[in-house]
Amino acid sequence: MLLRFTKMHGLGNDFIVFDAPSDDAVPDGAALKQLADRRTGIGFDQALVLLPPRAKDTDVYYRIFNADGSEVEQCGNGARCVGKLVAEKLARQDLHMDSLGGRVDVQLRKDGLVSVDMGIPDFTPAAVGFDATREADVYPLRVGESELQISAVSMGNPHAVMRVPSVSEAPVDTLGPAVENHPRFANRTNVGFLEVVSRTHIRLRVFERGVGETLACGTGACAAVAVGRRLGLLDEEVTVDALGGRLVIRWPGPGEHLWMTGPAITVFEGTVTL
Numbered sequence: 689m690l691l692r693f694t695k696m697h698g699l700g701n702d703f704i705v706f707d708a709p710s711d712d713a714v715p716d717g718a719a720l721k722q723l724a725d726r727r728t729g730i731g732f733d734q735a736l737v738l739l740p741p742r743a744k745d746t747d748v749y750y751r752i753f754n755a756d757g758s759e760v761e762q763c764g765n766g767a768r769c770v771g772k773l774v775a776e777k778l779a780r781q782d783l784h785m786d787s788l789g790g791r792v793d794v795q796l797r798k799d800g801l802v803s804v805d806m807g808i809p810d811f812t813p814a815a816v817g818f819d820a821t822r823e824a825d826v827y828p829l830r831v832g833e834s835e836l837q838i839s840a841v842s843m844g845n846p847h848a849v850m851r852v853p854s855v856s857e858a859p860v861d862t863l864g865p866a867v868e869n870h871p872r873f874a875n876r877t878n879v880g881f882l883e884v885v886s887r888t889h890i891r892l893r894v895f896e897r898g899v900g901e902t903l904a905c906g907t908g909a910c911a912a913v914a915v916g917r918r919l920g921l922l923d924e925e926v927t928v929d930a931l932g933g934r935l936v937i938r939w940p941g942p943g944e945h946l947w948m949t950g951p952a953i954t955v956f957e958g959t960v961t962l
């Protein structure tokens with residue numbers, strides 16, 4: 689079977705995007721994992737599959753698969769890429785999208801950046817698949833000999849966020865996989881390392897569930913700002929510096945929708961035989 693795809697990225701978090709007429713035409717996780725390989729496949733962090741809308745007031749439904757083949761609920765950088773691709777195809781400036789993790793509204797800006805409504809951050813442990821008995825701002829988490837202090841929030845997908853004095857010194861390679869696969873997270877988790885520069889500026893590195901460290905993580909940036917605001921460290925609009933570049937997050941506060949603005953780049957079109 690010939691698969692036509694578009695290769696895209698958001699700050700170096702890279703994707704293949706392709707259409708599928710229905711769920712049973714979506715390649716299985718094992719096939720997508722092979723395509724994700726950066727030597728023997730196309731290479732990507734996530735595959736984004738575009739399907740016909742499932743709710744009458746939406747334009748597209750998209751599914752998300754990590755490089756390890758696992759299907760997940762949400763992808764923020766991917767949502768900007770899907771939104772831009774589909775809105776341009778439909779000659780629209782705005783779009784209503786739907787995914788396993790919920791609705792995402794998209795606005796294409798005149799400056800070429802894309803804004804997406806990433807919904808309402810959910811701090812309930814159950815939403816994160818985290819086994820805490822009650823909700824808290826910060827939880828102790830034992831990892832080997834050390835006890836970490838993490839916050840847990842869902843952007844549709846799970847995020848564990850910990851503050852670090854400096855992202856450049858953060859032990860991402862060791863603590864990333866240890867927290868990603870920690871038994872207290874029923875469905876694993878993404879792991880954010882948050883450095884607060886000021887009330888309107890953070891630096892962030894994310895060890896992504898099912899991928900490893902990426903150059904940027906959109907939902908990770910949303911999660912980190914939500915946690916920073918809940919801890920009283922950040923203002924409503926925050927610039928997030930990831931390894932791959934800059935995002936702007938705006939969150940008025942609890943119960944409100946969180947918006948993310950950033951780039952969405954098409955690199956090439958391609959075909960691959962499955």
Ligand SMILES: N[C@H](CCC[C@H](N)C(=O)O)C(=O)O
Binds near residue numbers: 766904
């Ligand atoms: N690895 C994530 C999915 C992709 C998130 C990231 N690429 C983004 O831009 O939000 C997870 O397993 O929940």
